[in-house]
Amino acid sequence: MLLDGWKTFRLIRTALASSHWPAQQLRRVQEEQLRKLLAHAYGNVPLYRTLYDEAGFRPEHFRSLDDLDTIPILQKQRLKAAHPEEVVAHGVDPRRCATVDTSGSTGTPLRIYLGSHDLRWQRAVAWRILFEHGFRWTDRTLEIRMTLGRRFFIQQFGLAPKEWVSILDPPESWVQRLVETQPQVVVAGAGALQALAEAIATLGLEPPGPRLVISDSETLAPTTRRLVHHLLGTEPVDVFGLVELANFAWECEQHCGFHVSADSHIVEIDAPPGEPGPMIATALGMWTMPIIRYDTGDLAERESRPCPCGRSLPILRRLYGRAVDAIVLPDGSRLFWPFFHEVLGRYIELQQWRVLQEEGHRLRLQVVMPTGSIGPLARIEADLREALPGEVVLQVECIEKIPQVPGEKSRMVISRCSTP
Ligand SMILES: [Zn+2]
Numbered sequence: 001m002l003l004d005g006w007k008t009f010r011l012i013r014t015a016l017a018s019s020h021w022p023a024q025q026l027r028r029v030q031e032e033q034l035r036k037l038l039a040h041a042y043g044n045v046p047l048y049r050t051l052y053d054e055a056g057f058r059p060e061h062f063r064s065l066d067d068l069d070t071i072p073i074l075q076k077q078r079l080k081a082a083h084p085e086e087v088v089a090h091g092v093d094p095r096r097c098a099t100v101d102t103s104g105s106t107g108t109p110l111r112i113y114l115g116s117h118d119l120r121w122q123r124a125v126a127w128r129i130l131f132e133h134g135f136r137w138t139d140r141t142l143e144i145r146m147t148l149g150r151r152f153f154i155q156q157f158g159l160a161p162k163e164w165v166s167i168l169d170p171p172e173s174w175v176q177r178l179v180e181t182q183p184q185v186v187v188a189g190a191g192a193l194q195a196l197a198e199a200i201a202t203l204g205l206e207p208p209g210p211r212l213v214i215s216d217s218e219t220l221a222p223t224t225r226r227l228v229h230h231l232l233g234t235e236p237v238d239v240f241g242l243v244e245l246a247n248f249a250w251e252c253e254q255h256c257g258f259h260v261s262a263d264s265h266i267v268e269i270d271a272p273p274g275e276p277g278p279m280i281a282t283a284l285g286m287w288t289m290p291i292i293r294y295d296t297g298d299l300a301e302r303e304s305r306p307c308p309c310g311r312s313l314p315i316l317r318r319l320y321g322r323a324v325d326a327i328v329l330p331d332g333s334r335l336f337w338p339f340f341h342e343v344l345g346r347y348i349e350l351q352q353w354r355v356l357q358e359e360g361h362r363l364r365l366q367v368v369m370p371t372g373s374i375g376p377l378a379r380i381e382a383d384l385r386e387a388l389p390g391e392v393v394l395q396v397e398c399i400e401k402i403p404q405v406p407g408e409k410s411r412m413v414i415s416r417c418s419t420p
Pocket of ligand 1: 253310
């Protein structure tokens with residue numbers, strides 16, 4: 001236990017130092033870690049042995065990061081279709097592993113198996129992000145989640161105290177805990193933060209003032225960002241990750257984009273800087289069920305300019321969410337949520353919105369406005385019509401609430417067409 005705590009501290013310290021390492025040093029560490037991980041995966045994990053044999057790839061073919069694209073890409077479907085014994089290393093009993101499941105909101109869930117080393121690595125990866133944003137060991141955290149986490153070693157000694165509340169409980173009860181515990185840090189998915197802020201407004205309370213609010217798991221819509229900032233008194237920090245890989249990209253306080261935790265993850269964007277491309281990611285610290293060159297299904301844009309904050313980590317200028325969360329028009333052009341935000345973000349009255357593609361050119365915009373302020377609806381509609389290609393038929397409706405299923409990611413752009 002003591003050893004586990006010490007190892008976690010050491011991992012966090014190294015991770016924080018790596019934010020300012022010269023690019024060459026980061027690259028060397030990534031290469032060394034990946035080399036070991038490839039040899040481990042090929043030698044011990046049946047799925048990788050098959051995948052790499054099929055492609056004629058051997059771990060020794062990887063000499064430097066210049067060879068990265070010679071490593072076969074792991075597709076989500078392949079991982080889902082494999083038996084538990086095929087995805088974990090020899091000698092590991094999947095039934096004795098900790099597990100996490102993806103939400104499966106766009107298909108069947110995927111189960112990830114974690115050993116004690118992986119769990120420690122994931123904790124360090126998560127904490128590093130908090131520390132990058134001014135976290136202190138004495139800070140109390142309130143976390144809103146579907147599954148409540150365990151108390152672990154250092155928390156038994158009063159360090160980093162944490163309260164968990166269930167996403168299934170009514171948001172008013174979260175507010176009650178917020179008032180009772182006065183946390184310095186609040187961590188939740190963007191949808192839960194939105195609900196928390198709304199509940200604070202409904203109860204007519206003053207902002208409770210946590211120092212740090214972390215939003216993860218879902219796209220943090222600018223409308224949610226504004227509402228949370230207004231009602232909790234702190235602008236949320238957007239953190240990106242996947243259940244499969246832990247959190248690995250986080251917003252910089254200079255708002256230059258998202259820094260990638262390059263000491264723990266290798267993130268590739270298959271497009272030139274400034275253009276959205278598929279995100280391929282590798283978790284360098286997961287050994288029980290390695291995830292190497294995984295096609296995340298998400299799209300992001302690279303930033304080639306350095307960040308004024310001085311961190312040398314790679315930067316993602318923009319995250320577009322999942323590739324499936326796009327409107328694909330019949331001519332093949334794609335519209336992602338940032339496109340809609342460019343227009344809708346001008347209207348501070350908008351509390352929430354989402355766009356549904358009913359078929360081909362027919363789009364429906366659903367908006368949530370405060371009671372009695374549907375005034376700008378006609379202007380919103382006119383502005384969006386002007387921005388959209390002429391053939392698009394737009395319908396706008398004001399609704400009371402955007403429906404959300406607890407535990408599922410909220411989606412701002414949804415296509416209901418099977419084919420564009
Ligand atoms: Zn920065």
